[in-house]
Amino acid sequence: MAEKSFKYVILGGGVAAGYAAREFANQGVKPGELAIISKEAVAPYERPALSKAYLFPTGTARLPGFHTCVGSGGERLLPEWYTEKGIELLLNTEIVKADVPSKMLVSAAGETIKYEILIIATGSTVLRLTDFGVEGADAKNIFYLREIDDADKLVEAIKAKPNGKAVIVGGGYIGLELSAALKINNIEVTMVYPEPWCMPRLFTAGIAAFYEVYYSNKGINIIKGTVATGFTSDSNGEVKEVKLKDGRVLEADIVVVGVGGRPLTALFKGQVDEEKGGIKTDGFFKTSISDVYAVGDVATFPMKIYNEIRRVEHVDHARKSAEQAVKAIMSTVTVEEYDYLPYFYSRAFDLSWQFYGDNVGETVLFGNDDPKAEKPKFGTYWIKDGKILGAFLEGGSPDENKAIAKVARVQPSVESLELLSKEGIAFACKI
Numbered sequence: 031m032a033e034k035s036f037k038y039v040i041l042g043g044g045v046a047a048g049y050a051a052r053e054f055a056n057q058g059v060k061p062g063e064l065a066i067i068s069k070e071a072v073a074p075y076e077r078p079a080l081s082k083a084y085l086f087p088t089g090t091a092r093l094p095g096f097h098t099c100v101g102s103g104g105e106r107l108l109p110e111w112y113t114e115k116g117i118e119l120l121l122n123t124e125i126v127k128a129d130v131p132s133k134m135l136v137s138a139a140g141e142t143i144k145y146e147i148l149i150i151a152t153g154s155t156v157l158r159l160t161d162f163g164v165e166g167a168d169a170k171n172i173f174y175l176r177e178i179d180d181a182d183k184l185v186e187a188i189k190a191k192p193n194g195k196a197v198i199v200g201g202g203y204i205g206l207e208l209s210a211a212l213k214i215n216n217i218e219v220t221m222v223y224p225e226p227w228c229m230p231r232l233f234t235a236g237i238a239a240f241y242e243v244y245y246s247n248k249g250i251n252i253i254k255g256t257v258a259t260g261f262t263s264d265s266n267g268e269v270k271e272v273k274l275k276d277g278r279v280l281e282a283d284i285v286v287v288g289v290g291g292r293p294l295t296a297l298f299k300g301q302v303d304e305e306k307g308g309i310k311t312d313g314f315f316k317t318s319i320s321d322v323y324a325v326g327d328v329a330t331f332p333m334k335i336y337n338e339i340r341r342v343e344h345v346d347h348a349r350k351s352a353e354q355a356v357k358a359i360m361s362t363v364t365v366e367e368y369d370y371l372p373y374f375y376s377r378a379f380d381l382s383w384q385f386y387g388d389n390v391g392e393t394v395l396f397g398n399d400d401p402k403a404e405k406p407k408f409g410t411y412w413i414k415d416g417k418i419l420g421a422f423l424e425g426g427s428p429d430e431n432k433a434i435a436k437v438a439r440v441q442p443s444v445e446s447l448e449l450l451s452k453e454g455i456a457f458a459c460k461i
């Protein structure tokens with residue numbers, strides 16, 4: 031079988047891989063030195079688009095070069111870019127074995143790829159209801175959303191079921207964004223989740239109440255406090271009904287499940303150290319083995335600002351960790367230790383929110399959170415030991431979003447919660 035050899039190999043062709051490639055190019059990588067290996071059929075792209083514009087009925091986001099590349103807010107890395115830079119894209123190539131001591135990867139087709147320095151950027155995979163033995167969960171038209179292939183299948187199902195009924199299992203950001211995208215496609219949507227409110231890992235009850243009312247006003251049906259326990263299908267094997275634990279049965283032409291994910295570490299089990307479920311790295315994303323780095327969803331790293339080891343499944347960190355690792359590998363100037371401020375955003379309908387920092391401690395809600403307002407703008411601060419550690423803002427301008435980021439970074443002291451609530455975003459703008 032064929033053998034290839036590169037100085038640098040990035041395993042995984044997602045967000046982190048794309049931004050790592052750009053940084054390699056910035057640092058002067060030579061043609062033929064770098065390869066990206068991906069089991070996907072396309073060059074790295076901005077994955078968050080898959081639950082947003084990529085699903086919209088106009089389909090403009092599906093045009094080549096629009097969302098099918100990375101390069102948010104900068105140069106778009108179309109497939110030709112990799113060719114121009116002499117970066118090899120080994121697409122449709124699934125790696126099934128990693129031999130770290132021999133610095134070698136083996137593909138499903140039996141090809142051997144050798145490296146001097148490896149960056150693991152395998153990301154994460156979705157949790158499937160079949161893994162939990164949910165009855166009938168292998169029916170057709172039950173979808174998950176991780177890769178462009180999944181999104182393309184969902185787009186086909188939406189087209190095949192005009193004005194159909196969809197059940198979205200899960201109330202996290204994927205569930206919220208998908209529900210909006212399906213509704214925009216004129217699909218009747220019901221969301222089902224077990225928690226008392228949506229996005230419970232980040233939202234307070236107060237924040238969630240705004241989105242739940244807004245979604246209800248858009249005609250989305252929300253069922254909380256229960257889970258899907260089984261599915262029935264028709265004679266074609268297509269899903270027909272969703273059975274809920276509370277006894278209700280929902281009709282469905284399409285089901286989309288967004289119940290979380292897990293990092294793809296298995297290839298390296300026992301070969302590099304793991305921590306908190308991810309591959310353990312330092313402030314430069316170097317693993318326990320020299321010449322092996324891990325970035326993006328798959329890596330745990332020291333979150334300097336909170337003096338804690340964490341793993342982050344968000345796109346901003348995927349981009350920045352990839353750039354940091356490449357700088358650590360190639361830069362001729364001293365690279366500072368990674369100092370990341372958690373940042374997460376989401377967009378659905380006309381809504382857009384950003385969150386910075388840590389959502390711990392007591393909370394203060396501010397602004398106009400009337401879901402019927404023409405332009406709602408509200409937020410929340412999280413305060414611990416008298417200091418603001420986290421800030422959330424819906425409907426903020428770019429400058430206001432920058433201001434809340436600064437608050438979460440600077441962690442200013444707060445004397446009066448009442449005053450903070452009254453001042454709201456103005457408090458952040460003064461920092």
Ligand SMILES: Cc1cc2nc3c(=O)[nH]c(=O)nc-3n(C[C@H](O)[C@H](O)[C@H](O)COP(=O)(O)OP(=O)(O)OC[C@H]3O[C@@H](n4cnc5c(N)ncnc54)[C@H](O)[C@@H]3O)c2cc1C
Pocket residue numbers: 041042043044045046047067068069070077078079080081123124125126151152153154175176177204294297325326327328342343344345346348373374375376377
């Ligand atoms: C639908 C969706 C919407 C999202 N929206 C947001 C959002 O709004 N905001 C936000 O902050 N974050 C969002 N995220 C999260 C964000 O996209 C991820 O954090 C980010 O993509 C992680 O980048 P990564 O490069 O580590 O992994 P990924 O982008 O997942 O890339 C991993 C790549 O590795 C490949 N791979 C894995 N194993 C192998 C193997 N054995 N052989 C070959 N290739 C392999 C995969 O096929 C994939 O191409 C979203 C994620 C999804 C799925």
